[in-house]
Amino acid sequence: MANTDKQVNELIKREYEHGFVTEIEADTFEPGLNEEVIRRLSAIKNEPEFMLEWRLKAFRKWLEMDEPEWAHVHYPKIDYQSISYYSAPKRPEDMPQSLDEVDPELLRTYEKLGIPLHERAALAGVAVDAVFDSVSVATTFKEPLAKAGVIFCSISEAVQEHPELIKKYLGSVVPAGDNFYAGLNAATFSDGTFVYVPKGVRCPMELSTYFRINAANTGQFERTLIIAEAGSYVSYLEGCTAPMRDENQLHAAVVELVAMDDAQIKYSTVQNWYPGDENGKGGIYNFVTKRGAAIGKNSKISWTQVETGSAITWKYPSCILRGENSVGEFYSVALTNNYQQADTGTKMIHLGKNTSSTIISKGISAGHSSNAYRGLVKFGPGAEGARNFTQCDSLLIGDRSAAHTFPYIESKNKGAILEHEATTSKVSDEQMFLCRQRGIDPEQAVSMIVNGFCKEVFKELPMEFAVEAGKLLEVSLEGSVG
Amino acid sequence: MLSIKNLHASVEGKEILKGINLEIKAGEIHAIMGPNGSGKSTLSQVLAGNEAFEVTDGEVLMDGNNLLDLATEERAREGVFLAFQYPVEIPGVSNMQFLRTAVNALRHHRGEDEMNAAEFMKLARETSKQVDLDPSFLKRGVNEGFSGGEKKRNEILQALLLKPRLAILDETDSGLDIDALKVVADGVNALKSEDRAVLMVTHYQRLLNHIVPDYVHVLADGRIVKSGGPELAFELEERGYGWLGINEAVAS
């Protein structure tokens, strides 16, 4: 049986090589991107016509767009025709059947991070049925959510089940033409998450654990849409402290948040994709567009991120503060080591009256890495009484790393108030000597100092992740001293 | 316990210690005095293993083992403690966390179980009262925004928690008001024990009113130029360093 499968696959492959188009569903598309590829992708996902049209429109726009070059990162040009834009989820029989078959190095890291035992297998990509009772996932998570009326499903499922919401909101915050990577994502997004919290509902749990279990299969062009109706609240945690092994070098995700009157969305990210080796070989390119629209009065959107992974990070979670009194927050820790490059920050666009925003950014650079904060604070003409507070701190470890700060301010409103503080410091020899003089191991000393530096951001993370995030820094900093 | 022989050390190519010889036995308290810039802090830092200083000659034995072969943290785990003249701040790292990490590092080295947060908190609160520091200081960042005197008391707090074999106190009495001086002196006296030695650098005889050293040494231009009993401190207080043939103006 397996043998026949293999033969069929090989046959299909050969046909591709000769340039034929076939109707047979393949496990993985041949590399390349054109309208035909998008049609096939949409067909495999059994998408309604409107979705296909939406993708095609995005694709046509994308063709006219240029790749941005302004970020403070360097990498060889990406050949978008050499990427495969669809690959079916792995079948259970192709996955490792138990933890014994998993790279011990990976397991050691899970242990250091304190990932609960029952989650390790799932994260390591062990066939889920073998380790995790998926029925229990459904009952633990889906039932209370359903009771509260919260919709929490994959975006593919939402396209099928809730087309009216998708039609209304998909691309409403990050339009396909927004930027090059957002355009690429709109045309080709593979899957992602959809959350809808109805009016007045406080989501009964952190939407996190479920996602952790499923994080291994999120794919390359992920798309997330979260809608919080008036008076609702939701806290969502994306990603996971466990290192992610992934064959896709390019990740271009889009996240859209919509908050109505008095609604609150708290979105936390822990990103630990493969950063490349200590010589800067390999690693993920993480080009993400994240934006929240605080549409309603008194609405609030908070982004908290801990970014330690990826070879290159290009990411600016932003808030459009349209509703009167709406609030935007951005708390960020970005750590780079070895040859990693990060260009990250936020945009706070104040449009409504008395809107306020807070930006706390902590950049840590070790090794030969480069870490840039890039932030825009914009006050529109209607942003009477708006205010922003920005605090931007950089910490250098060693003397071969670099930190940059690029704050941009655009104000069309004289009444807006803006405060900006920036510091750059080093883990000093004196601090290291003090710690070591007290018997503390140098690596532990660095991680303790770095954790102290990040405290203001960690306290914004959901409790259990704050602890993991601290450990994550420790693991990410390994080899940064001496 | 500690035996320093012909110790030479330099910083940035400049020789600061020019042949120090000193024997310290368990249970003893030694005071080191001397003009500004004579090398007292340098000696303290070299013993503790600050890599900014280069040892160019000589040896230091602790319980017969070569101390200079050990990394800073290893010396600390063997019981060398330095109370800094200028304690550095570590923003965001709570004093409590820092102290617990340090105590557990030493316990780990001795093969003892780590102390959990609750146990340690109890111990730290009690000890902080002993040095007249409000327990709220345990929640603040290490030395972050502490006054000069609070920093010094925090150093003594650390010594009391870490229970070193050799406590080197570099001007822990400087910048203290009269009450704080008493508190620090009480702390040092509490440290005093049969199997522990104290080496304290000081400028003032007044500390020695509270703590009676077994020996007083005068360090000048990188050498110990005179040693004596507690009476030497009084003599220095009265006469300064001039009579020892030390040019104070040049030295400072």
Ligand SMILES: Nc1ncnc2c1ncn2[C@@H]1O[C@H](COP(=O)(O)OP(=O)(O)OP(=O)(O)O)[C@@H](O)[C@H]1O
């Ligand atoms: N890192 C350094 N770089 C250059 N010179 C140094 C350094 N550290 C110490 N020195 C010099 O070494 C000499 C001895 O300094 P040290 O701090 O040991 O003196 P001290 O006896 O402790 O003085 P004080 O009583 O003022 O504390 C001084 O001339 C000082 O300037």
Ligand SMILES: [Mg+2]
């Ligand atoms: Mg000194």
